[in-house]
Amino acid sequence: MSELSYLAPTAAEEAAAALAAGGNLARALSGGTDLLVQLRAGRVKPGLIVDLKRVAGAIGIREENGGFVIGAATPGVMVGEHRGLARAWPGVVEALELIGSTQIQSRASLGGNLCNASPAADSVPAMVAARATCVIVGPSGRRTMAVEAIGVAPGRTCLTAGEFVLEIALPTRAARSADAYLRSIPRTEMDIAVAGAGVNLTLDPEGVIVDARVALGAVGPTVMLARDAAAALEGARLDEGALARLDEAARAACIPIGDKRGTAEFRTRIAGVLARRATVIAYARAKERG
Amino acid sequence: MTRTHISATVNGDPVEFLSDAGATLLDALRDELGLTGSKEGCGSGDCGACSVIVDGRLVCSCLMLAAEAEGRRIETIEGMADGSVLHPLQRKFLEHAALQCGFCTPGLLVAAKALLDANPDPTESETRYWLAGNLCRCTGYDKVIRAVMDAAAELRQVRV
Numbered sequence: 190m191s192e193l194s195y196l197a198p199t200a201a202e203e204a205a206a207a208l209a210a211g212g213n214l215a216r217a218l219s220g221g222t223d224l225l226v227q228l229r230a231g232r233v234k235p236g237l238i239v240d241l242k243r244v245a246g247a248i249g250i251r252e253e254n255g256g257f258v259i260g261a262a263t264p265g266v267m268v269g270e271h272r273g274l275a276r277a278w279p280g281v282v283e284a285l286e287l288i289g290s291t292q293i294q295s296r297a298s299l300g301g302n303l304c305n306a307s308p309a310a311d312s313v314p315a316m317v318a319a320r321a322t323c324v325i326v327g328p329s330g331r332r333t334m335a336v337e338a339i340g341v342a343p344g345r346t347c348l349t350a351g352e353f354v355l356e357i358a359l360p361t362r363a364a365r366s367a368d369a370y371l372r373s374i375p376r377t378e379m380d381i382a383v384a385g386a387g388v389n390l391t392l393d394p395e396g397v398i399v400d401a402r403v404a405l406g407a408v409g410p411t412v413m414l415a416r417d418a419a420a421a422l423e424g425a426r427l428d429e430g431a432l433a434r435l436d437e438a439a440r441a442a443c444i445p446i447g448d449k450r451g452t453a454e455f456r457t458r459i460a461g462v463l464a465r466r467a468t469v470i471a472y473a474r475a476k477e478r479g
Numbered sequence: 480m481t482r483t484h485i486s487a488t489v490n491g492d493p494v495e496f497l498s499d500a501g502a503t504l505l506d507a508l509r510d511e512l513g514l515t516g517s518k519e520g521c522g523s524g525d526c527g528a529c530s531v532i533v534d535g536r537l538v539c540s541c542l543m544l545a546a547e548a549e550g551r552r553i554e555t556i557e558g559m560a561d562g563s564v565l566h567p568l569q570r571k572f573l574e575h576a577a578l579q580c581g582f583c584t585p586g587l588l589v590a591a592k593a594l595l596d597a598n599p600d601p602t603e604s605e606t607r608y609w610l611a612g613n614l615c616r617c618t619g620y621d622k623v624i625r626a627v628m629d630a631a632a633e634l635r636q637v638r639v
């Protein structure tokens with residue numbers, strides 16, 4: 190058995206170099222709410238843990254050009270406490286806050302949720318709907334990628350050796366725009382999504398939807414952007430016809446597995462319902478800002 | 480195994496200990512520092528029996544590496560009573576019989592203290608959501624909630 194070591198670098202380049210040197214035996218640590226469970230269960234046996242929380246920029250929230258830059262390891266509780274962020278991106282904030290207990294919220298982060306690459310990750314559909322991008326640091330420098338490009342399969346990301354997500358950026362908020370996230374679980378708290386839907390809308394002054402993004406969780410191997418579902422909303426007001434087309438397109442996008450949390454049929458059905466309901470909430474929020 | 484030297488503050492006292500890289504904060508509290516009040520229920524962050532407060536935030540000590548505690552300020556159940564004088568939450572848990580086997584009690588008390596530190600006047604609903612990460616398999620929670628609400632009311636009077 191190889192020896193396990195722990196590093197907590199303060200410079201991003203140092204973290205990338207350490208992760209690269211560790212190769213596939215190195216694991217990045219943010220809040221640890223997934224990694225420590227995997228360690229204990231023996232599902233991962235790393236030789237090196239690189240704690241990202243002391244890296245400059247990994248924790249904190251700043252406004253930039255009307256948008257927000259969130260350190261990827263910023264815990265849910267800090268995200269929820271940021272009033273400006275909650276006002277601009279209520280869907281992203283409510284999605285992250287749905288994850289786990291008070292204890293988990295003190296640690297769980299957007300970057301960790303994204304890079305754990307669970308298709309049921311609550312914050313990811315909301316970030317995808319929001320057109321969030323992330324700054325990836327690696328041994329050969331930095332690059333920016335859309336959040337939806339990170340997860341490639343359950344538990345797998347496109348990040349290469351030495352790379353980690355340092356920051357997540359939410360774009361400038363247009364006028365009359367808002368987002369919402371809903372998930373379905375069999376109880377009120379402390380469970381993993383059976384299905385989830387994130388919706389982000391922009392309205393014109395007459396209340397017509399001019400831009401829509403719909404993302405679905407737990408109904409495929411990764412969180413998926415449902416382009417046809419969004420197209421069903423564009424050019425419409427919040428009428429029953431548009432919602433029915435959205436529902437149908439959202440269901441058509443689903444390629445779920447059936448497991449102990451729900452059958453494939455149930456997941457598909459509920460994804461359409463959640464997309465509808467999240468649209469109604471996002472629309473009302475956008476209208477309020479009219 | 481490489482052992483890391485950790486300096487932290489536990490219940491107001493500076494402490495130093497050695498830790499294996501894979502050891503959790505809960506392991507360190509119990510095995511290195513002899514603070515066995517924090518319990519290991521599930522070891523996966525589901526039950527809250529290992530709840531401690533780190534830099535003012537409630538966490539599961541089983542989901543944090545001991546090495547991450549470097550320089551942090553940690554509060555455990557052992558720091559809750561003032562000598563032999565129980566904290567009002569501890570007293571109210573006894574008065575309301577809010578425990579049976581007691582395994583979840585340290586975690587519930589620490590979690591309830593974190594709630595009242597942040598919000599001295601929580602609603603019952605806020606209290607129930609805040610404590611959703613603390614599982615009790617004996618009492619059914621009602622007595623726990625009553626004890627926390629009663630302690631909150633008493634603490635508010637003390638503050639006035």
